[in-house]
Amino acid sequence: MNLLLVEDEPNVVSVISRGLTEEGFTVSVAPDGLIGKQLALENEFDLVILDIMLPGINGLELCKIIKAEKPNVPIIMLTALGTTENVVNGLDNGADDYLIKPFKFAELFARIRMLLRRYTGSASLDQVINVADLQINLSAKSVKRNNTEVVLTATEYRLLEYMAKNKSKILSRIDILESVWDIDFNLGTNVVDVYVNYLRKKIDKNSDQKLIHTAVGLGYVLKG
Numbered sequence: 001m002n003l004l005l006v007e008d009e010p011n012v013v014s015v016i017s018r019g020l021t022e023e024g025f026t027v028s029v030a031p032d033g034l035i036g037k038q039l040a041l042e043n044e045f046d047l048v049i050l051d052i053m054l055p056g057i058n059g060l061e062l063c064k065i066i067k068a069e070k071p072n073v074p075i076i077m078l079t080a081l082g083t084t085e086n087v088v089n090g091l092d093n094g095a096d097d098y099l100i101k102p103f104k105f106a107e108l109f110a111r112i113r114m115l116l117r118r119y120t121g122s123a124s125l126d127q128v129i130n131v132a133d134l135q136i137n138l139s140a141k142s143v144k145r146n147n148t149e150v151v152l153t154a155t156e157y158r159l160l161e162y163m164a165k166n167k168s169k170i171l172s173r174i175d176i177l178e179s180v181w182d183i184d185f186n187l188g189t190n191v192v193d194v195y196v197n198y199l200r201k202k203i204d205k206n207s208d209q210k211l212i213h214t215a216v217g218l219g220y221v222l223k224g
Contacts, residue, residue: 001046001116001130002026006036006062007078008054012101016049019105020112021224024130024167033057040066044147045073046119047112052079052090060093067094074115078103129164131211132224134203136164143203150202155180159195160203163212163222172219196220 003020007013008031017027028043030036034056040048048066052059063075074097077090082100090098096118097111129136135144141157143150152160159180163171173192181191196212204210213221 001128001135002028002044002133003112004028004030004036004039004043004045004048006030006033006040006048006054006059007051008032009051012051012078015105016108019109023109024132024224026130026133031055033059033062036062037065040073041069047115048073048075049078049108050075050095052077052081052086060090063090063094072119074119076108076111076115078108129161129167131164131167131222132209133207134164134211134224136161145203145207152199152202156195156198156202160199160222163220166222168221168223170215170218170221175219192220 001024003025005013005016005027007016007029013029013031017029020027028039028045030039032055036050036054037057039045040062050059050063054062057065059077059079063077066073066075075095077095077098078101079086079090079098080101081090087098087100096115099108099111127137127139129138133146135147137143138161141161143152143157143160159176162176162179176192180195200210200212204212209224211222211224213223215221
């Protein structure tokens with residue numbers, strides 16, 4: 001899923017971007033309200049995180065602008081302004097949630113999950129795995145790369161789903177055989193290598209960022 005972070009504090013940007021990227025999100029960053037406005041209105045984001053005290057356009061005004069154009073995009077206000085009046089003002093200007101700095105990343109992530117469930121309905125966060133710009137919908141058993149549908153065979157999909165559920169973890173050929181194919185499958189076969197190659201051609205071929213990696217002598221890993 002694609003998130004927009006509009007924040008001018010480098011330390012906050014670093015913490016949030018690193019944490020969300022590790023959770024499989026694609027994060028775009030705007031250092032001020034003017035760039036935030038341009039990115040929010042010209043691109044499709046699943047959620048926006050806004051600071052209030054921003055150069056250019058403040059977060060309250062930007063929130064109103066985004067909601068007027070894209071009312072179905074959830075917005076979290078993330079700010080040091082923590083009085084009750086500030087919170088009410090933020091919510092009145094269209095924010096869906098309001099988190100006060102300093103904050104814990106785990107709480108921010110929990111609120112993101114809650115809002116994405118609320119706005120996406122059945123396609124909840126728990127049913128979608130994201131690795132960079134690769135999106136795997138577990139309920140629909142569909143795959144997209146950079147918002148373009150990728151058509152897979154049933155076996156290719158099972159392999160990709162298994163790798164995605166274990167993203168960033170090196171999986172041996174035996175691990176993959178036992179999980180994707182029948183446990184009694186001939187372990188001497190090169191079927192894993194063949195199907196990983198099939199996936200690479202469909203997932204990575206037309207993208208600069210390669211997601212399927214070989215761990216020499218160990219197996220394969222899917223990571224952004």
